[in-house]
Amino acid sequence: MxxxxxxxxxxxxxxxxxxxxxxxxxxxxxxxxxxxxxxxxxxxxxxxxxxxxxxxxxxxxxxxxxxxxxxxxxxxxxxxxxxxxxxxxxxxxxxxxxxxxxxxxxxxxxxxxxxxxxxxxxxxxERPPLATLIPTVNGVALLVDSGANVDARASHLVQFAKMGSIYMEHVIGIKKPRVAIVNVGVEEEKGNALVKETFPLLKECEDINFTGSIEAREIPHGGADVIVAEGFTGNVILKLYEGLGSALISKIKGGMMSTFRSKMGALLVKPALKETLKTFDATEYGGAPMLxxxxxxxxxxxxxxxxxxxxxxxxxxxxxxxxxxxxxxxxxxxxxxx
Amino acid sequence: MxxxxxxxxxxxxxxxxxxxxxxxxxxxxxxxxxxxxxxxxxxxxxxxxxxxxxxxxxxxxxxxxxxxxxxxxxxxxxxxxxxxxxxxxxxxxxxxxxxxxxxxxxxxxxxxxxxxxxxxxxxxxERPPLATLIPTVNGVALLVDSGANVDARASHLVQFAKMGSIYMEHVIGIKKPRVAIVNVGVEEEKGNALVKETFPLLKECEDINFTGSIEAREIPHGGADVIVAEGFTGNVILKLYEGLGSALISKIKGGMMSTFRSKMGALLVKPALKETLKTFDATEYGGAPMLxxxxxxxxxxxxxxxxxxxxxxxxxxxxxxxxxxxxxxxxxxxxxxx
Missing domain, CATH: 3.40.718.10 (Isopropylmalate Dehydrogenase)
Incomplete structure (x- = not known):
């Protein structure tokens, strides 16, 4: 039962x-x-x-x-x-x-x-993070922390990585999820003080599949399954996702309505496009758990x-x-x- | 002469x-x-x-x-x-x-x-920042620092704001550009330690038009002309702009090619859409000066x-x-x- x-x-x-x-x-x-x-x-x-x-x-x-x-x-x-x-x-x-x-x-x-x-x-x-699923071109990634703890420390980020990995594996069903830390470059010497301190700690974790740094550019392209960030950075990523998505879509709608020819095309394109854009809409993926x-x-x-x-x-x-x-x-x- | x-x-x-x-x-x-x-x-x-x-x-x-x-x-x-x-x-x-x-x-x-x-x-x-023009729905905004100085301090950010304001006014031609600091909320008590320290300093500046905090969501919608951020955050914003733009456009192209009906529409829509998306392409706006x-x-x-x-x-x-x-x-x- x-x-x-x-x-x-x-x-x-x-x-x-x-x-x-x-x-x-x-x-x-x-x-x-x-x-x-x-x-x-x-x-x-x-x-x-x-x-x-x-x-x-x-x-x-x-x-x-x-x-x-x-x-x-x-x-x-x-x-x-x-x-x-x-x-x-x-x-x-x-x-x-x-x-x-x-x-x-x-x-x-x-x-x-x-x-x-x-x-x-x-x-x-130490610090419960907010874990938010964000859309990528081929599925979803978990952004953790998406805004609960600004000024988090390295040990907090390690915990975010571990808890995020468990969530992604057992709730979303991705085996050995790839865990990456948000950084300004992929080379190991890159980063701010917090990332430089956190990186070797994550590398030592045997219970997660840590794949290194991820540049923000690669997040929407599905570069990792668990995106580890301090809460300030995570919140910026989450909100820019929302803002840029809606801005681009409004631009595209404007573009389709700009000529007679494109208006005709828009009518034909609309249903398929709506379906596609839905997969890239953050609101489609349920709530964000506090882990x-x-x-x-x-x-x-x-x-x-x-x-x-x-x-x-x-x-x-x-x-x-x-x-x-x-x-x-x-x-x-x-x-x-x- | x-x-x-x-x-x-x-x-x-x-x-x-x-x-x-x-x-x-x-x-x-x-x-x-x-x-x-x-x-x-x-x-x-x-x-x-x-x-x-x-x-x-x-x-x-x-x-x-x-x-x-x-x-x-x-x-x-x-x-x-x-x-x-x-x-x-x-x-x-x-x-x-x-x-x-x-x-x-x-x-x-x-x-x-x-x-x-x-x-x-x-x-x-103190620290020369990289200033990058990023597209918004109604023009451009200057992101400063877009990645030269990670771990910048409050006094650096104040200088970024002032130099960015001069650039935006005299090179891009926006009178009294609205200067805002990237934050996780618009209320004055919001922010990480750096933003909380920087905010009152920016408020005191008489030579810039400081309008307060900006959430990342509002950046693409043209919420400010000069976007002040520490180099790590600025770099994340710049790279997510690039990555999310290209991911969404590839999704949209995929959507348009998904049905026979939408393929026909795509042919009609394409020229107008190409023109529109160009205005949202960061590479259209020349180089990023180091100020x-x-x-x-x-x-x-x-x-x-x-x-x-x-x-x-x-x-x-x-x-x-x-x-x-x-x-x-x-x-x-x-x-x-x-």
Missing amino acids: QETVRVALDAMGGDNAPGEVVKGAVEAVNAKENIKVFLVGKEEAVKGELSKYTYPLDRIEVVNASEVITTEEAPVMAIRRKKDSSIVVGQKLVKNGEADAFISAGSTGAILVGGQLVVGRIHGV GLNGLVVKTHGNASSKEVKNTIFQCVTFKEQKINEKIKALFAEKPEK | QETVRVALDAMGGDNAPGEVVKGAVEAVNAKENIKVFLVGKEEAVKGELSKYTYPLDRIEVVNASEVITTEEAPVMAIRRKKDSSIVVGQKLVKNGEADAFISAGSTGAILVGGQLVVGRIHGV GLNGLVVKTHGNASSKEVKNTIFQCVTFKEQKINEKIKALFAEKPEK
Whole structure:
């Protein structure tokens, strides 16, 4: 018999809450039997949305949370003060072992701070990174850390590499994922102080397939499976991915509409092009897990649709079934970093 | 009467040397009267190329240099040992006042090291940055530093901002260019230690139009005219621009060829699309100057065509005519940083 995976879902987080979030939860429990969802948020609003759907009643439970943390609020303050917010209440369910995972499309800062303060780190993990799947020409790569820890140190980056490698192998299914560190050149003497300190440490790791440095140019071309970066650099990469993608696509649309001839062509090209560009859209790949916590915390896009919510719930199922946290615990229990 | 601008051109640098370099020099002197070019490189090879063209003989001079620095060589060692290389000989012409500018498509590392060791810094300039024009949806932005100084300090970044602002205003012609620092968020409390230290210093600068932080997402959308970054981050941005652009374009081409219908459309769309994408191609915007040297040093793309060489020579003319170096000297003479 399959074990049930219990997911706490922030029903108030993101631009499309609670509508799309509730819809995604319903779609998930209707599609798979071993899922139980706790919808955390303002009871009345959530129940109002839920009443629109048919689903197995015992597999969705509403947990009331009277407050909402907005993206404008300073994260640390918000987590400390709003004890009855959907983020704090949802993360407490994970902390207390009542849920296996927490998903939110709300304030990234608050989710990250709550992950550390409410859920807590696995023993031995110094800094839990955010791990985001980014599209490449031939699949996806995991960018870790994509923004949780700016000013991270070399020992943190080594942990990012190890946890990212486990995630990529067991959740995404890439055997012996190629792990590379973001650098300004591929020669071993290249780099800033942090990369020069981290490089030999990664080279020594026997439990990962470290392939050396990767220049940012090679990331979209699939040059590595796990892209290790300090949080500032990782965040720049993630956001430039989004910005450059949308800028280029708007340029291309403009170009297609520039002449009568090209307008005719655009009509013919459109369906195929749409399908292709979808594979290069970061929002297609579910949420970004925060690795190394006592439980799973996943950040989804602020504008997540019901489909993304559903896929992120399925991602939590794989995470649990593949015993990712047990593997991370074993890693740091065997070889303590400190 | 117009003053003649004397440009030393590395005839041996880049993938297309000496052919395209020599051709670009000829095109430049044939197009404008106030240009004199020194073609620096192996005399026989350069003269062989030159013999193919017609041009005013007194405006192109060949300067022999028996050695070539390759991109594989360690830059500092190469500059010290290869005294008769085209890079060292060309930069010495600038150092000795025989040329106003040096252009090379060769080893970036060697050009940067030579800029510091051979040409030398303007008094008061701590770290000369590389300033690269990158395309945006509505024009160009100047990325400074795009890779010369990793591990730069806050005072360096302030100088990058000031020199970049002068360049953007007087060479590109954007009045009061908006200067922004690359950051992980726009709120003032956001950032890594370096950005947090630099931000208030930039805010105090009266001689630039500092508009605050910019997230990488907004760079391609034209969120600022001068993008200030430490060299590691700047290099990641520049290379991701290149890599993501080429990856997306190859995806789009693939998409257009995926069905019969879309293939027909592609034929109609192609000319307009090609024109549009050209405006988003970083190689269209000439070379990247190293700012703050006693003379001008410009790095062009390794695969520079004669057209890019010609445009870069014109860029040197504007740089001289707009007295950029005099403006930089005045800036640091008035308000010494140290």
